[in-house]
Amino acid sequence: MSTIVNVPTNTEGEQAEWKPAANPWMIAVSVMIATFMVVLDSSVANVALPHIAGNLSASTDESTWVLTSYLVSNAIMLPAAGWITRRIGRKRLFMISIVVFTGASLLCGIAITCRC
Numbered sequence: 001m002s003t004i005v006n007v008p009t010n011t012e013g014e015q016a017e018w019k020p021a022a023n024p025w026m027i028a029v030s031v032m033i034a035t036f037m038v039v040l041d042s043s044v045a046n047v048a049l050p051h052i053a054g055n056l057s058a059s060t061d062e063s064t065w066v067l068t069s070y071l072v073s074n075a076i077m078l079p080a081a082g083w084i085t086r087r088i089g090r091k092r093l094f095m096i097s098i099v100v101f102t103g104a105s106l107l108c109g110i111a112i113t114c115r116c
Contacts, residue, residue: 034098037101042070049066
């Protein structure tokens with residue numbers, strides 16, 4: 001099954017140069033930053049486990065549930081993100097995710113106590 005594609009030409013009969021709608025380098029940088037944030041967040045959770053356990057008087061086994069719940073929630077959100085992307089679009093979902101993550105991180109950082 002072949003498709004005929006009309007390529008716009010200029011007045012001299014040469015093909016016009018194709019240019020992407022968005023800068024591919026900006027897209028690559030934004031995806032790299034998001035991937036780095038996921039790895040960083042997982043690493044911070046791993047490093048903080050002993051401190052979490054000590055501050056909450058929990059055992060090491062109990063504190064590993066922090067990391068387990070993070071990984072499970074990540075596994076749940078991966079397929080859900082595909083559905084949400086079809087509903088609201090990739091760019092909007094990405095921007096909302098960055099804002100929510102930054103806001104939640106800020107609230108965690110300024111918390112004085114943990115009332116669990």
